[in-house]
Amino acid sequence: MNFDFSDDQKLLKDQAQKFLTEKCPTKAVRKILESDEPYDKALWKQIGEMGWLGTAIPEEFGGLGLGHLELCVIAEELGRALAPVPFSSSVYLATEALLLAGSDAQKKKYLPKLASGEIIGTFALAEGPQPPSPKTVKAAFKSGKLDGVKSPVPDGDIADFTIVLARSPDGQGERALSLAIVDLKSPGVSRREVKTIDASRSQAELTFKGAAAEALGPAGEGWDLARRVLDRAAILMAFEQVGGADACLVMAKDYAINRYAFGRQIGSFQAIKHKLADMYVMNELARSNAYFGAWALSTNAPDLPEAAAGARISATDAFSNAAQENVQTHGGMGFTWELDCHLFYRRSKVLSLALGATRVWKDRLISHLEKKNVA
Amino acid sequence: MDFNDTPAEAKFRTEVRAWLDANAKPKSATGFSAENPRFQRNEAEALKIAKAWQAKKAAKGYARVTWPKENGGLGGTPMQQVVYSQEESKFDVPSGFFEIGLGMCIPTVTHYASKEVAARYVKPALNGEEIWCQLFSEPSAGSDVAGLRTRAERDGDDWIVNGQKVWTSGAHYSDYGIVLTRTDPAAQKHKGLTMFYLSMKSPGVEVKPIKQMSGGANFNEVYFTNVRIPDSQRLGEVGAGWGVALTTLMHERLAVGGGQGGAGPDIKELIALARETELEDGPAIRNAAVREKIAEWYVRGQGLKYTTYRTLTALSQGKVPGPEASIAKIVVAPKMQILSSFAMDLEDMGGVMTGEDAAQNGAFQQSYMWAPGLRIAGGTDEILKNIIAERVLGLPADIRVDKDIPFNKLPTGR
Numbered sequence: 052m053n054f055d056f057s058d059d060q061k062l063l064k065d066q067a068q069k070f071l072t073e074k075c076p077t078k079a080v081r082k083i084l085e086s087d088e089p090y091d092k093a094l095w096k097q098i099g100e101m102g103w104l105g106t107a108i109p110e111e112f113g114g115l116g117l118g119h120l121e122l123c124v125i126a127e128e129l130g131r132a133l134a135p136v137p138f139s140s141s142v143y144l145a146t147e148a149l150l151l152a153g154s155d156a157q158k159k160k161y162l163p164k165l166a167s168g169e170i171i172g173t174f175a176l177a178e179g180p181q182p183p184s185p186k187t188v189k190a191a192f193k194s195g196k197l198d199g200v201k202s203p204v205p206d207g208d209i210a211d212f213t214i215v216l217a218r219s220p221d222g223q224g225e226r227a228l229s230l231a232i233v234d235l236k237s238p239g240v241s242r243r244e245v246k247t248i249d250a251s252r253s254q255a256e257l258t259f260k261g262a263a264a265e266a267l268g269p270a271g272e273g274w275d276l277a278r279r280v281l282d283r284a285a286i287l288m289a290f291e292q293v294g295g296a297d298a299c300l301v302m303a304k305d306y307a308i309n310r311y312a313f314g315r316q317i318g319s320f321q322a323i324k325h326k327l328a329d330m331y332v333m334n335e336l337a338r339s340n341a342y343f344g345a346w347a348l349s350t351n352a353p354d355l356p357e358a359a360a361g362a363r364i365s366a367t368d369a370f371s372n373a374a375q376e377n378v379q380t381h382g383g384m385g386f387t388w389e390l391d392c393h394l395f396y397r398r399s400k401v402l403s404l405a406l407g408a409t410r411v412w413k414d415r416l417i418s419h420l421e422k423k424n425v426a
Numbered sequence: 427m428d429f430n431d432t433p434a435e436a437k438f439r440t441e442v443r444a445w446l447d448a449n450a451k452p453k454s455a456t457g458f459s460a461e462n463p464r465f466q467r468n469e470a471e472a473l474k475i476a477k478a479w480q481a482k483k484a485a486k487g488y489a490r491v492t493w494p495k496e497n498g499g500l501g502g503t504p505m506q507q508v509v510y511s512q513e514e515s516k517f518d519v520p521s522g523f524f525e526i527g528l529g530m531c532i533p534t535v536t537h538y539a540s541k542e543v544a545a546r547y548v549k550p551a552l553n554g555e556e557i558w559c560q561l562f563s564e565p566s567a568g569s570d571v572a573g574l575r576t577r578a579e580r581d582g583d584d585w586i587v588n589g590q591k592v593w594t595s596g597a598h599y600s601d602y603g604i605v606l607t608r609t610d611p612a613a614q615k616h617k618g619l620t621m622f623y624l625s626m627k628s629p630g631v632e633v634k635p636i637k638q639m640s641g642g643a644n645f646n647e648v649y650f651t652n653v654r655i656p657d658s659q660r661l662g663e664v665g666a667g668w669g670v671a672l673t674t675l676m677h678e679r680l681a682v683g684g685g686q687g688g689a690g691p692d693i694k695e696l697i698a699l700a701r702e703t704e705l706e707d708g709p710a711i712r713n714a715a716v717r718e719k720i721a722e723w724y725v726r727g728q729g730l731k732y733t734t735y736r737t738l739t740a741l742s743q744g745k746v747p748g749p750e751a752s753i754a755k756i757v758v759a760p761k762m763q764i765l766s767s768f769a770m771d772l773e774d775m776g777g778v779m780t781g782e783d784a785a786q787n788g789a790f791q792q793s794y795m796w797a798p799g800l801r802i803a804g805g806t807d808e809i810l811k812n813i814i815a816e817r818v819l820g821l822p823a824d825i826r827v828d829k830d831i832p833f834n835k836l837p838t839g840r
Contacts, residue, residue, distance in 0.1 A: 052435075052505075052742050053428050054735035120427065304819050319822040321808070324815035331814055332757060335750045336729030343732045346427045364725045413721035414714065420697065420724065421711070 054342060056124060064124035071132035077391045080251050083135035089209045089253040095136045099168025104142055113163030123290045123345045130291030131298045133398050135251045137171050137206035143284035145172025148214050152268030152276050170211040175201035175257055176277065182411055183216060185227045185274050192217035192231040197264040200256060205405060207255030208244045210235055216277050219270050228273035231264035249397035281406050282359035286344035289366035292402050293341050296334045299373035299395050303327055303380040323380060330373050337369035360416035367403040374399035432742060438506050442513045449482060450517040473599055476520035480554025489552045490528055498552040505741045526595055527551050527558030531604045534674045535623055538661035559600035561591040561648055562671060569809045572616045572668055576650060578607035587653040597633045597646040600626045606671050609664055611834040618833050619667030622655045640795040690762050690793035693724045695786055696769055703772050710772050723765050730757045749818040756810045763797035766790040
């Protein structure tokens with residue numbers, strides 16, 4: 052039994068944590084939140100230089116050729132730091148989609164530049180406030196042209212290209228959708244930044260009017276591929292969420308020790324103790340589920356979809372709970388702009404919706420269990 | 427990351443497996459089953475079988491893998507103990523009678539008694555010839571064990587003990603017990619306690635079973651009336667009993683929390699039930715609300731399973747497991763209660779029935795009636811949360827009103 056990261060991977064995690072503590076304090080996150088800057092360009096540049104973006108990209112495509120376990124430990128630290136960079140869009144989504152479904156030519160074209168940070172990619176699924184599905188997606192991809200509106204698209208305002216889930220002419224039902232790659236600087240593409248609950252990460256509405264697009268993967272397999280990309284991204288994002296949840300627990304704990312009320316530390320009240328103990332339990336369950344996801348991702352295990360759903364649900368619950376109860380533990384101060392509680396509160400909700408709400412993942416999890424004939 | 431044994435673990439597993447194959451029967455494929463002979467036999471017969479099995483294990487060194495060979499163990503690693511337990515759990519063998527003695531009492535005795543005394547008691551306990559119980563809780567001392575009132579008064583070379591213990595597992599078939607008493611009521615409450623061991627056959631010891639809300643009687647009340655215990659059976663110094671008890675309780679939380687994972691019907695049984703139960707709009711398994719609930723508990727269960735893997739990894743690498751090991755019971759016990767309640771809700775009006783009339787042979791009903799006990803035994807949910815908050819997260823201890831006051835001056839309620 053070796054259900055832990057290796058010493059080298061732990062070293063990488065420590066290095067990432069040190070780097071982000073120095074380069075990405077919450078002051079840096081606030082700077083993006085409070086300004087018109089869409090992301091922390093200096094931080095992004097350094098992250099690219101360190102090779103993090105190409106952690107799981109094979110060396111032949113300009114990456115470090117390490118693996119997904121290494122990517123997981125980096126993700127946890129990015130989550131802890133609330134890093135205001137397009138890492139999840141470019142790495143968990145665009146890179147993973149290309150690794151999964153890209154032709155050799157597509158990989159050669161995009162991956163080296165994604166690895167260096169020279170270009171940013173993203174994945175456009177949603178079309179307004181409802182879950183994207185074969186029934187609801189309206190964007191249409193036909194004869195190399197894309198039409199439709201995608202919103203919100205994470206980092207859609209700054210990305211160089213996006214992968215789009217769109218309707219293809221022939222297929223029916225789940226086979227009605229395909230994936231297409233679109234250069235966002237090409238004619239027929241317009242973008243508009245959309246306001247979200249978390250301005251430390253930007254999102255946009257993308258409008259396509261006959262924009263040139265090329266297929267990613269076979270026609271009619273868009274829905275299946277999108278779900279497989281989401282599975283992989285869910286595990287990586289679960290580590291971000293675990294990192295964020297852990298940061299909330301530390302914040303809440305420190306405050307409970309230092310804040311006095313009724314003549315004593317508030318952390319000596321059971322109402323606070325039990326709240327933080329519950330937070331700890333949820334965080335540990337989430338970490339363990341994320342570890343299983345990491346194993347499934349790194350070995351491409353048949354249980355990957357189940358592991359992804361487990362990691363996603365557990366990490367989303369843990370970070371949501373930790374962010375909410377961290378504000379509560381801080382009392383009135385927790386509701387101020389001045390304290391950092393709201394940075395985590397915002398991000399936790401953004402991450403909980405980014406790859407689809409847990410309602411959808413829970414349903415998928417049960418479908419996997421039914422298929423496996425668990426009972 | 428991988429889930430494989432190290433070569434040494436694999437070799438040990440093969441040895442254990444071969445021995446179990448030669449000496450026991452594998453469990454039936456259905457696993458959890460009310461028909462398991464373990465649950466059917468009367469207790470005296472079950473005890474006889476358990477003692478025979480324990481003697482076999484002890485002869486091979488498997489009764490306590492980590493104990494040194496001179497104490498009858500195997501001198502093995504904690505990971506080897508885990509490997510043995512994993513393999514043994516696949517076989518239909520008796521369990522439960524010796525855990526309290528070997529897991530809590532004997533380690534306390536060997537820690538505090540002389541070598542000669544320890545040598546007298548260790549092997550008979552290991553072989554299953556002598557069973558031990560732990561006499562701590564009292565009617566006025568549950569979560570607050572240090573509030574106990576069973577009085578021990580010095581009389582020459584002996585102590586005279588009067589009082590009542592409660593929730594004593596296995597007292598009725600135990601040969602010996604360790605008992606925590608109050609020797610100085612005028613001292614602050616944690617400072618007036620002293621620990622002894624005694625024969626449960628001592629004159630003045632009376633054991634009465636407690637009928638539980640679940641209908642069974644797994645625990646006892648134990649009354650002490652002028653029970654004479656020689657001072658030579660004292661464990662630790664006079665007035666130092668609380669420290670001795672902490673050693674014992676540390677072992678208890680590990681034992682109770684660790685062993686309850688497969689204690690009742692779980693997700694597998696719930697999915698089976700959801701498949702066979704027809705709701706207004708089709709099978710329950712197709713109902714979105716039902717699916718969502720099952721998914722939530724499945725994820726909690728898996729989270730706990732993988733947390734155990736993290737603990738095992740630390741053991742396998744010869745490290746001390748992290749504090750995450752402390753979350754097990756606080757996850758398992760409430761989940762058991764809420765999951766079995768939900769299963770009964772699915773059965774709707776018919777959910778009240780038990781036994782053969784009920785779905786799944788009444789496993790969920792049984793589990794529902796047992797769950798409140800699990801949330802209390804071996805540290806209540808609330809006490810366990812305090813422990814996580816204070817020992818894992820480092821939050822300050824509660825401010826105590828009973829700290830600098832002699833025990834006999836504390837307010838007591840009724």
